[in-house]
Amino acid sequence: MSYSEAREMFADWGVDTEAALDKLAGIAISVHCWQGDDVRGFETRAGASGGGIQATGNHPGRARTPDELRADLEFAYGMIPGRHRLNLHAFYLDTDETPDRDEIELGHFTPWIDWATAQGIGLDFNPTFFAHPKADDNLTLSHPDQGIRDFWIEHGRRCREIADGMAAAQGGEVVNNIWVPDGSKDNPVDRMGARRRLEASLDAILSPDYPRERVLDAVESKLFGIGVEAMTVGSHEFYLGYAIRKGAALCLDMGHFHPTENVADKLSAVALSVPDILLHVSRPMRWDSDHVILLDDSIRAMAQEVIFAELTDRVRIGLDFFDATISRTAAWVIGVRNMQKALLEALLSPQAQLKQAEAALDFTTRMILTEEIKGLPHAAVWDEFCARQDRPTGLALQSRLEGYQASVASRG
Numbered sequence: 578m579s580y581s582e583a584r585e586m587f588a589d590w591g592v593d594t595e596a597a598l599d600k601l602a603g604i605a606i607s608v609h610c611w612q613g614d615d616v617r618g619f620e621t622r623a624g625a626s627g628g629g630i631q632a633t634g635n636h637p638g639r640a641r642t643p644d645e646l647r648a649d650l651e652f653a654y655g656m657i658p659g660r661h662r663l664n665l666h667a668f669y670l671d672t673d674e675t676p677d678r679d680e681i682e683l684g685h686f687t688p689w690i691d692w693a694t695a696q697g698i699g700l701d702f703n704p705t706f707f708a709h710p711k712a713d714d715n716l717t718l719s720h721p722d723q724g725i726r727d728f729w730i731e732h733g734r735r736c737r738e739i740a741d742g743m744a745a746a747q748g749g750e751v752v753n754n755i756w757v758p759d760g761s762k763d764n765p766v767d768r769m770g771a772r773r774r775l776e777a778s779l780d781a782i783l784s785p786d787y788p789r790e791r792v793l794d795a796v797e798s799k800l801f802g803i804g805v806e807a808m809t810v811g812s813h814e815f816y817l818g819y820a821i822r823k824g825a826a827l828c829l830d831m832g833h834f835h836p837t838e839n840v841a842d843k844l845s846a847v848a849l850s851v852p853d854i855l856l857h858v859s860r861p862m863r864w865d866s867d868h869v870i871l872l873d874d875s876i877r878a879m880a881q882e883v884i885f886a887e888l889t890d891r892v893r894i895g896l897d898f899f900d901a902t903i904s905r906t907a908a909w910v911i912g913v914r915n916m917q918k919a920l921l922e923a924l925l926s927p928q929a930q931l932k933q934a935e936a937a938l939d940f941t942t943r944m945i946l947t948e949e950i951k952g953l954p955h956a957a958v959w960d961e962f963c964a965r966q967d968r969p970t971g972l973a974l975q976s977r978l979e980g981y982q983a984s985v986a987s988r989g
């Protein structure tokens with residue numbers, strides 16, 4: 578079906594496809610660097626990722642150096658319509674020096690800043706509180722040992738300084754997201770002590786004032802991780818309260834809740850109390866497995882909430898998945914495009930009619946609408962979006978993804 582035929586069909590339902598395409602073009606997705614190298618980072622000492630997160634699989638082509646990772650990202654961005662961001666973790670520094678985590682500085686990220694600026698890609702940042710001997714107890718900011726806490730506090734403070742430097746170099750906001758793996762394998766007896774220590778450490782990290790429009794601090798909760806099954810110190814309730822008290826952004830990772838919870842439902846609920854929200858869009862399978870996101874119901878529901886609750890200015894969309902059993906570049910491209918497709922579907926919905934039916938308690942009309950619009954030609958509108966930005970679709974996309982994968986498959 579041609580785009581003009583599709584445009585007319587949507588117009589019959591009161592939907593303006595041009596307005597939807599304009600809106601979609603303005604939504605930046607923060608692409609997570611860690612899909613490209615199985616969350617290994619570029620520190621010389623780095624081993625397995627630890628902290629209960631681990632990529633599984635051994636597909637050829639993993640990026641082994643910052644240059645390889647940037648080349649892979651350039652290819653991926655070239656397959657994705659729109660202008661997007663890069664979400665960089667601190668242990669992806671690019672330097673000949675070997676600073677410990679409490680010694681990193683902006684200069685260790687200069688090649689990333691130069692590259693991102695040349696590419697027109699905004700950076701986001703994350704301190705790395707895992708994959709380090711001082712995190713081997715699965716305790717960092719809440720560790721009972723003051724020395725270990727101080728080490729990680731210094732890391733957190735330096736990361737904010739780096740984020741501010743990135744913002745100064747690039748202009749605009751850098752989201753700096755804090756996730757710590759801290760927790761307990763078996764039932765603890767002093768949950769309060771651990772949470773008080775985490776709170777005090779976070780306060781110490783966040784005490785220097787940076788303009789919010791330059792450094793947007795976010796905090797990420799989690800239900801449990803491998804090795805910390807009994808308690809996660811930074812639980813949802815902990816961070817929801819913390820974000821409200823301190824004015825930080827709240828990060829909702831779709832893999833960090835009980836599998837029966839609807840994470841999309843949380844958006845409007847927390848948006849009443851927290852001004853800014855960061856999403857880690859992910860696909861948990863039975864647990865926080867970080868599968869590549871599909872265009873499935875959970876992603877559609879999340880996108881619909883962002884659009885229908887009119888939260889595009891307050892929600893930063895980041896992705897968080899890593900799959901080492903498939904082409905890593907294809908994983909990025911497919912995942913980001915799926916997020917965009919879900920947003921486009923929401924933008925192509927007859928929102929006003931749906932809300933009107935619901936307000937009138939006319940649930941029959943609401944159901945007719947939700948089910949009938951599923952048959953509308955969303956794909957023709959998506960193809961038009963890609964064509965206007967010279968991005969391939971369908972078989973052409975497949976061939977480009979396979980071609981690039983073949984070109985990196987010989988990496989050792």
Ligand SMILES: C[C@H](O)[C@H](O)[C@@H](O)C(=O)CO
Nearest residue numbers: 611630703756830857897
């Ligand atoms: C690498 C990320 O920071 C990490 O995945 C974190 O965001 C997380 O979700 C841990 O489970």
Ligand SMILES: [Mn+2]
Nearest residue numbers: 797830857897
């Ligand atoms: Mn996450």
